[in-house]
Amino acid sequence: MDRLIPVLVLAAIAVGILVLMRWGWKARQKRQADIPAPQPAAPTDSGCDGYYIATTPAGQHLERINVHGLGVRTGAGLDVQDDGVVFSLDGRDAFRIPAEDIVDVFFGSGMIGKFTEKDGIIIIRWNLGDHEVDTGFRPRAHSAKKTIAAEIDTLKGRRR
Secondary structure (H helix, E strand, C coil): CCCHHHHHHHHHHHHHHHHHHHHHHHHHHHHCCCCCCCEECCCCCCCEEEEEEEEEECCCCCCCCCHHHCCCCEEEEEEEECCEEEEEECCCCCEEEEHHHEEEEEEECEECCEECCCCCEEEEEEEECCEEEEEEEEECCHHHHHHHHHHHHHHCCCCC
């Protein structure tokens, strides 16, 4: 009985924290409701394997976009095609960044709780509707990142 009350208090605090986290996640989704879904794509087996980090508002790499599953880190493939970049996400729908929407490609060291060595993440800045966003990808083969970034850079602003 001496331990029951402290255990119940700690359990109530833990449940309260989880409820507040869920409330915060839903509130962020509501604030971001005007962000459109990315263009769907057929998943591909070609390209580079790695990790989809997240999509964030441009330049705000600690502020994830929660709508349309864009804020959830997962294993992924990245395939640079003539008309854009396809992300084939593990357990989720693939999406395409059209070539004409790509603004820039650069390297970063951190994004949404994923921090790496200097320039370990490829960041694609692109237009998603009226919103400029950054999408991060970390290739498994780190030697491939400069090649991938160069391929994406050639797509920048290309019209269909």
